[in-house]
Amino acid sequence: MKRTHTCGELSIKNLNEKVTLQGWVAKVRKLGAMTFIDLRDIYGITQLVFDESNVIKSTNIKPEFVIEITGQVIERKSKNFDISTGEIEIKVTNLIVINESELTPFEIKNDIEAQEDTRLRYRYLDLRRPEMQENFILRHNLYQLIRKYFSENKFFEIETPIFGKSTPEGARDFLVPSRLNKGKFYALPQSPQLYKQLFMISGFDRYFQIVKCFRDEDLRIDRQLEFTQLDMEMSFADSNDVMETIENLLKNIMLNIKGIEFKENFIKMDYSEAIDKYGIDKPDLRFELEIKTLDKVFETTSIPLFKDKSNKSIRSICVNKILTKKDLEHLTEIAKQNSVNILAFAKYDNNEWTGSIGSKLSEEEKASLINEFKINESSTLLFIIDDYYIASKALGAIRNALGNLLSLIKKDDYKFLWVVNFPLFEYSDEEERYVAAHHPFTMPSDESIDNFDTDFKNAKAKAYDIVLNGFELGGGSQRITNREIQNRMFKAIGFDEEKIKTNFGWFVDAYKYGAPYHSGCALGLDRLCMLLSNTSSIREVIAFPKNSSGIDPMTNAPDNVKLTQLDELHIKTK
């Protein structure tokens, strides 16, 4: 290669050497007859100097030109000790312009203010910005670390197909029309779940893969149509074996990527405790702020709102600050988004109680509240009376909002926990039946094994989620590996024999031939990268993401195609 060094490589040790560098012009500064150019590549920045004695002139060199220079390493007069190359500069003796650049639509630097669609439209320029490049260097390092970890632990990386079969349950499938099989469609995988279970039945013992998955759902800040998953499965392993394997991986990642050592085991919290204390199955433990049930406090209340408690709970959260009217309006809005219309509140300030509830409290209730929340300073209490789960969910969302509102979250704080003992089923209002909460291949808990298919509401699963800072990083379960239990599970979610056979017959058949018990897990790597990079959207850690309409503003995909293409695929648009 023509360059002798990268732009991040030269130091005072290279003094007087003749070097050739190639890179982008980051900055041009004229100082009398002198011109200074910052030359940039992904490794760093090196200062070039063109002075009066230079035969080579830097005229017309502009930012983002790609140039090649040869010159001598000399000591800088005004040194910059912030960067590794800051003690030297290159006295240029030869200059070649490799490619010129027009004025870029936004400046190539950190902290730009361009709209996201502009950044996506010129993504190749957005990716030129150092803070973006750092995200992808982190992602590269993360991937190498993950694979090393699994290889060393005797997991085999095996690829699963992208072209699969559409199956019911789960999210909406993406479909690919088949040209060779008229009228038929492949489905893109939502996860390689059944394939990895077949690997266990094949005897591969331990499998992992970093793999693209696809869900045709509406997009959110932390969701894309295609996403990347770390997928793993272990034979002769139960939930604890998998949790231990994943926990050690995450500790390894935190140490090697972030330099943070986790010595303690991650907390394991029951699903029911998570809902009870935090209102959500992915609690953000970077701040306390627990939700409490106050049914007892208001057992004999005269407050009209709290009087009718049939099938309802009074749930509450307390912050040690007097919230403003604007804060309360914002939180009420969040309650409404979570199907709760009334967010009642009480303010406690200098022994005075005010607010929609505060003014109506009995002395006994006041004492109970002070005791319950250990109140000893100005505080605001928020109350919801509703179905226990609805009230919890709304207060969970309010709690997360309060974390930001009250600046309770420290930067670079990472709080992991396992949530365990999940319900096996959840009721689908849309489908008007119970559906599998995780997926229908999840093993019921030992306590539920006898009656999971009659007592849907109390059935628990051998399932676990790993949560980081209020985000679900991923989850997994021990799988069913027994045909009888599998059939009971399918029937429980409303499949008849015919539907089992048509959709999963090919899979359930595999259990006939000697299946080891096995468990596994999957982690969302886009989300993990987002959290490790301290960015606010997964789009910051995906090279060419789609916007919230599923469109890539750079290529304009998806796009119209030729009618002849559709003809060949035996389809037409409606």
Add this chain to the structure above:
Amino acid sequence: MKRTHTCGELSIKNLNEKVTLQGWVAKVRKLGAMTFIDLRDIYGITQLVFDESNVIKSTNIKPEFVIEITGQVIERKSKNFDISTGEIEIKVTNLIVINESELTPFEIKNDIEAQEDTRLRYRYLDLRRPEMQENFILRHNLYQLIRKYFSENKFFEIETPIFGKSTPEGARDFLVPSRLNKGKFYALPQSPQLYKQLFMISGFDRYFQIVKCFRDEDLRIDRQLEFTQLDMEMSFADSNDVMETIENLLKNIMLNIKGIEFKENFIKMDYSEAIDKYGIDKPDLRFELEIKTLDKVFETTSIPLFKDKSNKSIRSICVNKILTKKDLEHLTEIAKQNSVNILAFAKYDNNEWTGSIGSKLSEEEKASLINEFKINESSTLLFIIDDYYIASKALGAIRNALGNLLSLIKKDDYKFLWVVNFPLFEYSDEEERYVAAHHPFTMPSDESIDNFDTDFKNAKAKAYDIVLNGFELGGGSQRITNREIQNRMFKAIGFDEEKIKTNFGWFVDAYKYGAPYHSGCALGLDRLCMLLSNTSSIREVIAFPKNSSGIDPMTNAPDNVKLTQLDELHIKTK
């Protein structure tokens, strides 16, 4: 985990230890009151023994049952030194049947005779066979090695989208209808070509990825609808830099995966020499057998077939064996498949010339042929008179057939070469125009840069293919990074301004903002794994491949889908 060891782990060193193993029953042998069971997992086989004194009986244990046993490691009487566990056996004291197995549709062993569709239908059982597992262990090791190599050489692994835009040129795209954008379609990538070039323009310097690609072409023994590619690109690098990087990778692979050291540089052969000597641009160099042009020998011939040489060449190959009538018919059939109707031949045996041409040769022609081919034993000469390229192609195919027919190929022989100096264009009879031979982003050679868009026939490309044993492993090129040259290239293949803008405008625009020169390469990993595993089809190294109709006989994908699914995607079948 409950097991204390795997089935490949115990040896004489573990004598008397109490161990727990889990695995599949590979074999059951009764010997009087004794029962011996071979217990199998992916790591190996351990012999279990149940004798009269065992409290635990092995009754009803059948092949492919999954069992867990506890017992004591004892020394075997009749040792098997072929396997690492062959000196010991386990005297079983406890037995748990984890899962039973029905009789499998084929035996779980190497060298089975089941039809491929049966193997694919029960792929989870096929993958249980040790020879299949070895293929995937090799593939796992290969992947780790490749990523380690590129990481160490400062390449960044970055993911490119699966949902892209359909573009002309190249193979047929797979399409994915968009639900969110009515009537529009994503296209699955045939390769991440343009994305990786944008990474170079973004300044990522060096990129690699092991990535799934998609081509909707008819299937062959070494082609699948989805395939896996090692993709790489380097900035400030020319063809030689890339060839060196890939060559070192392949040498590293051969040493670490196959234990074969390559000290010499791989041969670099001009495309024109490959065609001239071997009739093909991916010659199998495991055997000699060169094709020769005999126009001079037959300059004044009286043989009717060779008389009319207008625009034709007489091309020939000579083997030191008398081919049978059956051999010749087989080879004639190959000639016909390659658009050549007459395969003429001459046999030389004991100074006698026979055959369709042999009997008509003049003494001078005989002497010339003996001299040309250095004939000194019984030989058969095959002749084709036709357009130079057509004759070459047919004899290239015949040469490959002769390699097998005459058993000229040694096992575990690996002959790599680079083919360079490819034509920039090839004529498409179907499209009735010149198309890019590699792709339209390939840099013309220095000699062709001035007139490549007028002298299509002689224009050469800065492109290179890496060939192993007659298979094209992959290829690459230096890319165009100059808008003017790129526009000339597009116009040369018949694109007007409008078509450039609609299809590639988003990409060509990126050249405006400072593009470094760059070069890259892609290798087909399915094919490489096939060759390294000494298997005859890429389906042997893909976990769940499609058959030649694009169908997975296990899941029955592609399949019919619900009308409501198509409705949501705004399409219908025709």
